[in-house]
Amino acid sequence: MEKRKEGMLTNEMSGFKRESINYNNYEISFRRWLISEIDANRMSIVEARDRFKLSPIEYKKIIKRWQERYSDPLHLSLQAMSSKERADNSKLDQRIKALEKQLELAQLKNVALETMIDIAEKDYKLSIRKKSGPKQ
Template sequence: METKRAGKKSTRENKNVPFTKREIETIVEMIESGVPRREIRSQYGMHESTLTNWMTRYGSKDYYAERSRRYSPSEKRSVLRAVESGMSVREACVTFGIKCRTVVDRWVRQQKAENAELRRQIAPVKSEEKEPKGDSSGQVKELEEQLAEAQLKIRALETMIDIAEEQLKIDIRKKSGAKQSPK
């Protein structure tokens, strides 16, 4: 089972023979340099869990710092706006420096679920049990519309506060249990 990758050959013919320390270091370096795990697994005939264990044990801290990057809400919104405006997920990953496409796919799914939830909240209740009989049914509809509009406004204001806190690096929201300052 000899295959070539970047000038290095796999000399492993038997899966029952353990890997040498040098082979493990070489494989870890290949992953950290960007070689896809799928290629390494097929080249060396190993299981994904073995590779994951080696990366946990022998991988550099820089590799894991880059791999487990956290994205701010404003970064997520920027990526989602780009995807909504017609950019493909792959292009968005390249543009915004996101290594894993599934991260953006998950954000898109979450956004669709949130939008569906908002639409359900906005839709007026049309149950006959809830609507009173007579002239007040028009009032109920009007109140439901006002409530839906108020909920959207609250959500928009909370988003604005999140953005302001993140960009200005100040705490705007009052902490629960915080003491008031003397006047």
């Protein structure tokens, strides 16, 4: 008979250590971008977890925390259209183009301001953003 190999299976778990991920190492600009993708439904939370190798256990908590910090709904003040303008398709197309341009400019401004605040907070160690809750 053939000899059985002893010791093939061990209790050694060194190759199976769960790595600890420091989520503070992620750039703030990346966090903002990821949250904007999730909020705009261009990426699901599960897709983000798989694509960026977030912890399978903590990913919902991390994304929820990032959403609380970095979600920023953009509100624009728009002029109302008259019923004649709504009836004319070319006017609607012009209106859509104008609104898209306005939205693009507002988004660029928002990104620039958020980046400027992030740099000021990081480099000059300033606390610019208002803290929510009783810790003000």
